[in-house]
Amino acid sequence: MRAELKNYQHEQYYFKLRLGFTAFVVLGLFGLLAARFFYLQIKQYDHYQTLAENNRISLVPITPNRGLILDKNGVVLAHNFFVYTLEITPSKIKNLEETITEISKLVEISPFDRKRFNKLREQSHSFESVPIRTHLNEIEAAKFAVNHYRFPGVEIKSRLYRHYPLGKLGSHMVGYIGRINDKDLANLDKDGDLSNYKGSDHIGKSGLEQYYEKNLHGTTGFQQVETNADGHAVRVLSSNAPIPGDNLILSVDSKLQEIAETAFGDKRGALVAINPKTGEVLSYVSQPTFDANLFVDGIDVENWKDLNESIDKPLINRPLRGIYPPGSTFKPFAALAGLEAGKRGPPFSIHDAGFYTLPGSSHRYRDWKPGGHGIVDIQRAITVSCDTFFYGLAMELGIEKLTSFVRHFGFGQKTGIDIQGEIEGLLPTPEWKMRRYKQPWYPGETVITGIGQGYTLVTPMQLAQATAILANNGVAMRPHLVTQIQNATTGQSQQIPQIVEERIDLNPANLEIVRRGMVDVTLPGGTAASVGANAGYSIAAKTGTAQVIGIKQNEKYNANSINERHRDHALFIAYAPADDPKIALAVIVENGQHGGSTAGPIARKVMDYYLLGKLPAPDKNATPVEKTISTTPNTTPESVPEEELHD
16 A cells, blocks of 8 residues: 655644634733733723722611600600620521520520521511520520520621609600511601611600601611621721711600599590690500510510400500590580570570470470470570580571581691591581481481580590680690600700690680589589689589480480490599689590589599699599509491480
């Protein structure tokens, strides 16, 4: 065979060609790499320097101290204290359940603690520490500290907790804080306040804690902390101190509040007392009450069930959300409407035979007193609470004129007090009834509106405000609980302005007639003579009894024959001293039956202490404030009552 000869020259040519191409590609790649290095190291230096710095430096929020809430004399109603908490950072734990089990051998971890931890963990980021146990005592803290090396990702922290030192006293007024939930986060984001709550776990949920949340919370501070590769803090580079929340100074005297709540004993209801000249709320009672401390760290199942499922509904803020027929406490305002309209001025009087007959009808609307009151003018009609007089007055005025006048006193609208959740009550009109029931307004409904029955519904707050306006000669001051907002750092205080909502143009002579009629209520012969006995100051008052359920015509009311929770509500309004009012108040005792004998004595104890500094005599039958209970307020009449039976 012939050997094949190689062309070395040809092969060398192609070898050099491939080598050149490879070198070109390599040089090109190195060029691209150099260009990328130039871009990253030179062009993007500032950007990546910032990222690297952020990896090295962490911003740690510093939660501000929440502002205090104090009564007018400086008694603390809400403050903060430090507690030890045992906290777990889930991202640093390999086996969470095993770790918790091992921890429980050193520190007691209850099923409630586990449940709360799991709930909080779902709401938190994995790198955030979550409390597994709060309120550790010193022995428990020391025991864990010795074994801390065994539990990476678990540490003891010191946290601020809210505390209400007076427990149940004024809880509906002060309110409480609770853990921030998704709804709270959405609201904070909407208001642009979310960044100020970095590191915060709690927020105001009710009462003053909720209404003044922005003032109480303060401004969150931050620390710049340098961390190593393991994420552990090395040193603090800079610090921006938090600004503590403002303190709230109230118009309420905690001693007066205690007297008012204790006066209810085991009765159910509400009381609101106001300084009519300033609008300052002096006492704010909702019975039954509850211990606000239960809600701070998440209420346990048993306590929540007791409060939420109780037939007494202790969580209802009765002064703002309990609605009741005003009964005869409505009569002074109806009387003033008649006087201002020129319908019932002296010497007008009627002969009360014990009933009122609607013109063109044989139907009788009975007076609470069988046989009637005889000759009655407008002043005596207030004093003896003559239903017959006010039946006729309401008919002559007409429902539109009556309701439009009393609306000036705050009926059927919110008072504007500095607590959220207030409802408007109900001041009925023909237009309202047509919208609500698709029915026309009947004359008989006007008749019973004149004595505060029928569809009319008020809150205790509205009734107290209406009484304060009457006491202040028609000048309506906006009610408020907070009088000063105090800067916790400087100690300087900002006064809450006293706002005039309305000035009702009233004839002084007409006001005097109503005042005299109300003063006579607490004198011998009046429906609350026992309340005014030996008072040492003059009291202008009106008693009331409001039906919870209607009764049939000609059927006699017998409290002993009906369920206790279906018995009439007892109401009482008053202001004193009558010639220079310093306090105006409204009291409602649910199912208390008689305003003069049940609600009136409660009001007297409050007025005695406020005006004279007189402490009430010990009541052996009274239940301590801590044990009081209550009932569900009537929200709508079960039937349209035809009359008020008694006062």
